[in-house]
Amino acid sequence: MGRVYLDNNATTPVLPEVLEAMRPYFAERFGNASSIHSHGQQTRGAVERARESVAALIGARASEIVFTSGGTEADNLAVFGVAGHARAGVIGNGDHIITSTIEHHAVLNACRRLESQGCAVTYVPVDASGVVDPEDVRRALRSSTRLISIMMANNETGMVQPVGEIGSIAREADVYFHTDAVQAAGKIRVRVDEVGCDLLTLSAHKLHGPQGVGALYVRKGTELEAQMHGGRHERSRRAGTENVPGIVGLGAAAELARAGLERGDDLKMAALRDRLEGELLAIEACGVNGVGTHTSQTARCVGRPHGSDKNDRSLENLKGSGLPLRVPNTSNIYFEGIDGEALVIALDLKGLAVSTGAACSSGAIEPSHVLMAMGMTAERARGSIRFSLGKMNSAEDVEFALAVVPETVARLRELSPVWRGAASLEPRAAS
């Protein structure tokens, strides 16, 4: 049985070039990057080259990149490192944080933890298409606000958040702004100065790098308290011997992602996604969570457009459209009358890997907090499936999905205790 993988927002396969780049650092080039001798110098050089590659992907300086064990650690370092910053030895101390209801749990649960330690947290809502209103962020500001943390693109819907506007608001209010760009990097153009963020999270395995490594961009001058204590690694911002093979892999993946975006890989990806989504929408009683399929609504970048930037081919098209934007690889679709959990299992048994919601610790699926935050009923949230494409996906993969999904949805509906048939449903709202 062939297997088709359309769950690239969960993780992506390591590209062959990335694996090749990493390979020597498992054995022959094994030195500790902190060592004085030539073994150490060799790996130190590799780590610093990777740092430059990561910085280049987001328009930052190499010295502003801190390597971590992944996106979750980077998010935690940002939230606790800034908002949990010890003031007179008291953590929290009434500091205020603004975040959103659709953040990844790495941010949400870090904020909840600080809440339990005396911080105040505002969770700004999203609209029905899953987008934060920057004015809600502005209204939530207090004199005690220390951090704003709003993700760049949502993992479940792919909806791009107005981080450029939020960056301006943060700048005006002189509040630190962190954005989790794990689902944006490599899919759309990311420039820290256009976003105006002080902290930005990256994860290697979401952009065809290895699992277990990520990075936090920390704008020069940002007061950040280390959360991991030990040696003076990463300029004393993250102690622990560097994961050299992982970091090299992240660097290689960042290089490839940057080159891919310059080549227009994102447009190809969007075309595949739009083909998939367009055909799936022919199934009765289904629809897109977020914005509907339309190439002009696919994001290529975020932030304040810089007219001088000649590389921004798409910016003119996007400016003033007022449309919410979505990353080019994600399609979140609900099917009335089915249980998304059963659909994911049935599709997996047929060789198609997709996902729904977020898995809890047992591996069972809980109704997605993101879809619920968009005002959906639990029933619709449970009937939703996420398709997410990656660089390895071909047109054949999309055709395979289009061959198995409609028949599987039909089978599930046939046996569903809640499916009443399309006749009893209201006409599908234009999305």
Next chain:
Amino acid sequence: MLGSFDSAGLASLRMTVWFLGDGALVSETIAVAMSGGVDSSTVAAMLRAEGHNVIGLTMQLWNQRRLAGHEGMPESVNHPSKPKAGSLGAPTTGRCCSLDDVYDARRVAETIGIPYYVVNHEERFEREVVRPFVEEYLAGRTPIPCSLCNNHLKFDQLLIVARQIGAERIATGHYAQVAFDDAGGRWLLKRPVDRSKDQTYFLFGLTQEQLARTLFPLGGMTKPEVRELARTYNLVIAEKPDSQEICFVPGGDYKKFLDAYLAEQGAEARLDVGGEMVTTDGAVIGEHAGVHNFTVGQRKGLGVATGSPLYVIQINNDTRQVVVGRDEELYTRTLRARRVNLISVAAIDGPMRVGVKIRHKHAPAAAVIESAGPDEVVVTFDEAQRAVTPGQAAVFYDGDVVVGGGWIE
């Protein structure tokens, strides 16, 4: 439910029933309800070894951490609490859906090489099992959540999911047997070979459609044989202790569970269920804090001191009275069962001689059952039975065959 009842369709299912050992095996896709215990793990391994396409499914039914910290509930349930003196170190906390069990089931699935999934039915479990469990106690009855779970979750929702993902049948680790009766044209539920593990009492609610789609591969084996087989298959759980208690009630203390659940649901959900304790003569001899603290036949914890031992004879939900009396007053000859499900027969026409179990650990007692309404049956025992308990099930047996059963009024 599972679509319209179609006897022709059920008969055709029978044609694909596997044939054990005679070489005519039909390979089919079967979903195994895996709990992480020895029985269901062995079932999965057996079916896999026989060449079937096996899919492992575990139902996530209850979040064990949900009530943690509420009024006497353990703070942590993933670690067994301190073993009681004299115990063999068996887990004393509730084990339902514990991460350890899911881990075990997943390891077994990996060992035997089958796909494995956890499906979330927490919401339905709370609606169909936990709330009725709480309400029954508050109404002075003594519920059996396992039967509700079988009727509403395992053989209903899980079977739907199984069929949706391509398995026309489910197999479980229950000790029971299913057979098709050619003469009567009905699916039968029968007691297992290992009588000490007989679980048919909890399965009386199964419909013909459900039975047609269910396999109980352990029905012909004894527990020691199952353990031996688990060892043969090198299953990591081969030596895991059996679980006995109600899965979502940590340590088996249902009163603490009720208190914690009601506290979590908010004060308005806490009903005033206290009242008088009276003797069978009507004399008030004390007060009690709630009818849910009592079960018919209970002797300990009545909170009244008298010369001779007293037992709970009856719980009167309308007046909140707990009636106590002497042991001999506990015996009754008749009971009425409601919401009856019939298995081996389509209807009870006239008096029928059967054996009746009124609790799980009870030898079937000789009785006559008679229809008393659309789904009601009156049971008349040959000899009066002790402590007939409202909320428990009365299950009717014709030898090894389960005739049907209902809920004691």
